[in-house]
Each structure stands twice: as structure tokens, then as C-alpha cells.
Amino acid sequence: MIPAVAAPLVANAEGTQPAAEEKQIPQQIEFVLADGTVVQTSTVNLTTGAHQFSELTLPQGYELVSDGSFTVVSSADIIPVTVRAKEAVEETATVIASVQFIDADGNYAGGGNYFLPAGVQNLSILSQYVPEGYTLAEAGDFYVVAGGSYQAKVVKAASTIIHVTYKSTGGKALGGGDYFVDEDGDGIANYSELQLPEGYNLTETGDFFVDANKDYEITLKKEVEGTIINVTFVDEEGNNLGGGDYFVDLDDDGIANYSELQLPEGYELIQTGDFFVDANNPYTITLHKVQTHEVEQDTATLVVKYVKEGTNEVVGEDEAYTADGVKGEVHTFTVDLKAPKGYELVEDEDSLSLDVEYGQNAEVFVKVKAVEDKNEGKEDEEKTDAKEDSKKEDKGVDTGVAMPLAGIFGTMSVALGGMIALLRRKNRK
Structure with missing residues (x-):
């Protein structure tokens, strides 16, 4: 605690002494901080009655917290007075710097050399120098040095500030x-007056009504669809599998899906679903090697043979049809039927379909008949009639019975590995 020191009392503004008939008594004054810490204790001679704190001589470097009053009654009392330390005032150097005021179109609106406080300053210190009819169009700090040159944006005073x-x-x-929009003050602004985030364009253009009390929400589209991210693929042992830059998040909602990435051949994702997009963040994605099984390939073969009706004599054959595929799976052959020269198909069908397994050979037999010669048929008929007449003359009774040949083939049949395969026929169109 600082020892008590008698200090002179300033009785009033004129410095006059109290009247001789007023009785003074020694009064102890205790100067304390807001937390109760005693800064100094003094004893002064004061008359009984009301006094103002401002009458007291304060400790050096301190100031009153409030300009209150106190009452002197007895010298046995201790009067507490709350004080606080004065803030240190730093002297700021003043320098000459050049300032140019630029309007929204980049045109020079005024400026010159001004005395400015050095160091970090707020742009608001330039308000006193803004050209007539303009106001500052930006806020923030800038660093002032002697001989420095600065630009400050301004707008016509008629402009309206809107929040976007x-x-x-x-x-x-x-x-x-x-x-700042609506420089001409007609209450209408254009979207082109707004400064857009880099890499984005307006989705809506033209004019809009200005309302300083309204918050405007404006939707923008990217100049280039998607966000470019850098991806490195590794396997489960941490081996590098390559990667590169990929376009993701085409709808620009900040979220992409792992399925948007092109993976190295033979690998698949371990983690699936969505992830947040950050163009400044390189991504390392672990992949799982796809287990592959060797597949045996083989050939399916189909041979179409044409047989004469009644005798089953092979009178023609198509070149073999072949197809390659996975052994055990089935290939469907579709064949257009063409009868050999001098023959025609027995049935009114000109195509067939047949399933043949890869690794199997199949044959299909298609019945044909000779194209009839009308003259030749007539001669054969006359010869037959003459022969019958001769038999009647010789034997008097017709004992001959025509026995049809039981064909081993149907109109169409198939031999496949000793089994009969079913045909899927296409009707004539």
C-alpha cells in the first residue's frame, strides 16, 4: 500500500479558499480499482458536507471511473474513490501519400496527395477526401507508408446499398x-452491376427493383461444369495405382459420388457413396483388386444339309456356320434356307433358328423336292397308264400295291451329339 500523503485540495474552479468560518477536518481518501485494489491513500482537509470526486487530486496516470459525489461527516471515515489507469496514447506519425478515387467503371473520379496517419488504417479515413457527389464503395484496412500510392473505389452518392x-x-x-447499385437513383438496378465470385456467371440477367431493406439471394452457374479434384489411387498394400485430375460434382452442390471417378482397370472401390468436394484437397482412394476367373472359349458349329423327299438323299449343303464364345453357353444360329438348284423347300418356311452350345457341332436336315416338269410328268403318266393296261390284259386283276418309303427324317430334323435338337423356326414374312 502506498503511504498516505497529504495533497492539496482544489476547492473550486477559481482556486479560492473556503471561508474562515467553515470548519475543515482531515478526511482520508482511498483511491481503489474496480476489483478493490488500493492504488493510493491520501488525507486532505475538507469542510463537512457534500463534495464532488472531481475536486480531488488523483494519482498520476489514473482517471475517475465516474464523476460522483461524497459527503464529509467525520475524520474517522475513509472515503473510497474508484479510479482506473489511463490508456497509453501512442503518437502516430503523419505521412504524405497519394490516393486515386476510381468509379465503378474504372474511371478516375478525383484524388491527390494527402496527409495520412502511417501504419494500418481503415479506408474510412479517406472519407473526408472523397470527390463531391461520391461516396466510398469499399471498406476494410490498408497499410499507409510515406510516398505510398493507393486506389479507393467510389460510387455516385445516389447509389443504394443492397445485401446479396x-x-x-x-x-x-x-x-x-x-x-452499391442504382447509381442514377431511379430505383432500378441491373444484375451486371454486381461483382460475382470468380468462375461463376449469372443465371438471371436484366433489371430488378432496388430495395435497401431486402436481402437478395442470387443463383449463379459455373463457367465450367464440375470441380477438378486430384486423386491418387492405391491398393490395399499402399502401392500407387495412378490417378490424376477428375471432373466431379457437375451439379455444383459441393457433393460428389465415388462412382464419378474412372478407376484403374481390374480394381473396384472399397468405399462407396458421396463425399464433400474440395478442389484444394488432394484425395487418396484405396481400391480392391477384382478377382478374375479364366473363361474357356470354344466354337459352336452348324451344318445345314438338304435331303430329297422320299429318298433322303443329300442333294445340297450350306457352308458350315460357326460362332465363338464361352464354352457351355449357347449360341442361337438363324439361317436363311436356300434350296439347291432344281429343288424347292417342301414346307412353306424359308428360315430356321437353332441353339447350339459352344464346343458342340450340329447338323440340320431340311427336306426338298424336285421342281416338277409338266411335260415330263405327262409322259410319265401316259407310260404308267399303258403299263397298267398291259397288266390288266395279262393278269386281268390289279395285284400291285404302292408301299411308301418310311423316311427316317421328318420334314426337318437335327442331329446333335446323338440327340435330336428342337428347332425354332421363323415363319415366312
Whole structure:
């Protein structure tokens, strides 16, 4: 505690002494901080009655917290007075710097050399120098040095400040802020007056009504669809599998899906689903090697043979039809039927379909008949009649019975590995 020191009392503004008939008594004054810490204790001679704190001589470097009053009654009392330390005042150097005021179109609106306080300053210190009819169009700090040159944006005083929030077509927040619009003061602004985030364009253009009390939400689209991210693929042992830059998040909502990435051949994703997109963040994605099984390949073969009706004599054959595939699986052959020269198909069908397994050979037999010669048929008929007449003359009774040949083939039949395969025929169109 600082020892008590008698200090002179300033009785009033004129410095006059109290009247001789007023009785003074020694009064102890205790100067304390807000937390109760005693800074100094003094004893002064004061008359009984009311006094103001401002009458007291304060400890050096301190000031009153409030300009209150106190009452002197007895010298046995201790009067507490709350004080606080004065803030240190730093002397700021003043320098000469050059300032140019630029309008929204980049045109020079005024400026010159001004005395400015050195160091970090707020742009608001330039308000007193802004050209007539303009106001500052930006805020923030700048660093002032002697001989420095600075530019400050200004707008016509008629402009209106509106608050704008930008978002992407996918709903991602893109920032925003306060913007000066409607320089001519007609209550109408154009979207082109707004400063857009880099890499985005307006989805809506033209004019809009200005309302300083309204918050504007404006949707923007990317100049280039998608976000480029860098990806490195590794296997489960950490071996590098390559990678590169990939376009993802085409709807620009800040979220992409792992399925948008092109994976190295023979590998598959371990982690699936969505992830947040950050163009400044390199991605390392672990992949799982796909287990492959060797597949045996083989050939399916189909041979079409044409047989004469009644005798089953092979009178023609198509070149073998072949197809390659996985052994054990089935290939469907579709064949257009063409009868050999001098023959025609027995049935009114000109195509057939047949399933043949890869690794099997199959034959299909198609019945044909000779094309009839009308003259030759007539001669054969006359010869037959003459022969019958001769038999009647010789034997008097017809004992001859025509026995049809029982064919081993149907109109169409198939031999496949000793089994009969079913045909799927196509009707004539």
C-alpha cells in the first residue's frame, strides 16, 4: 500500500479558499480499482458536507471511473474513490501519400496527395477526401507508408446499398456482401452491376427493383461444369495405382459420388457413396483388386444339309456356320434356307433358328423336292397308264400295291451329339 500523503485540495474552479468560518477536518481518501485494489491513500482537509470526486487530486496516470459525489461527516471515515489507469496514447506519425478515387467503371473520379496517419488504417479515413457527389464503395484496412500510392473505389452518392447472398445451382453457398447499385437513383438496378465470385456467371440477367431493406439471394452457374479434384489411387498394400485430375460434382452442390471417378482397370472401390468436394484437397482412394476367373472359349458349329423327299438323299449343303464364345453357353444360329438348284423347300418356311452350345457341332436336315416338269410328268403318266393296261390284259386283276418309303427324317430334323435338337423356326414374312 502506498503511504498516505497529504495533497492539496482544489476547492473550486477559481482556486479560492473556503471561508474562515467553515470548519475543515482531515478526511482520508482511498483511491481503489474496480476489483478493490488500493492504488493510493491520501488525507486532505475538507469542510463537512457534500463534495464532488472531481475536486480531488488523483494519482498520476489514473482517471475517475465516474464523476460522483461524497459527503464529509467525520475524520474517522475513509472515503473510497474508484479510479482506473489511463490508456497509453501512442503518437502516430503523419505521412504524405497519394490516393486515386476510381468509379465503378474504372474511371478516375478525383484524388491527390494527402496527409495520412502511417501504419494500418481503415479506408474510412479517406472519407473526408472523397470527390463531391461520391461516396466510398469499399471498406476494410490498408497499410499507409510515406510516398505510398493507393486506389479507393467510389460510387455516385445516389447509389443504394443492397445485401446479396450468392449460391450455386446446386445450392452451395458462394458468399456475397453489400453492393452499391442504382447509381442514377431511379430505383432500378441491373444484375451486371454486381461483382460475382470468380468462375461463376449469372443465371438471371436484366433489371430488378432496388430495395435497401431486402436481402437478395442470387443463383449463379459455373463457367465450367464440375470441380477438378486430384486423386491418387492405391491398393490395399499402399502401392500407387495412378490417378490424376477428375471432373466431379457437375451439379455444383459441393457433393460428389465415388462412382464419378474412372478407376484403374481390374480394381473396384472399397468405399462407396458421396463425399464433400474440395478442389484444394488432394484425395487418396484405396481400391480392391477384382478377382478374375479364366473363361474357356470354344466354337459352336452348324451344318445345314438338304435331303430329297422320299429318298433322303443329300442333294445340297450350306457352308458350315460357326460362332465363338464361352464354352457351355449357347449360341442361337438363324439361317436363311436356300434350296439347291432344281429343288424347292417342301414346307412353306424359308428360315430356321437353332441353339447350339459352344464346343458342340450340329447338323440340320431340311427336306426338298424336285421342281416338277409338266411335260415330263405327262409322259410319265401316259407310260404308267399303258403299263397298267398291259397288266390288266395279262393278269386281268390289279395285284400291285404302292408301299411308301418310311423316311427316317421328318420334314426337318437335327442331329446333335446323338440327340435330336428342337428347332425354332421363323415363319415366312
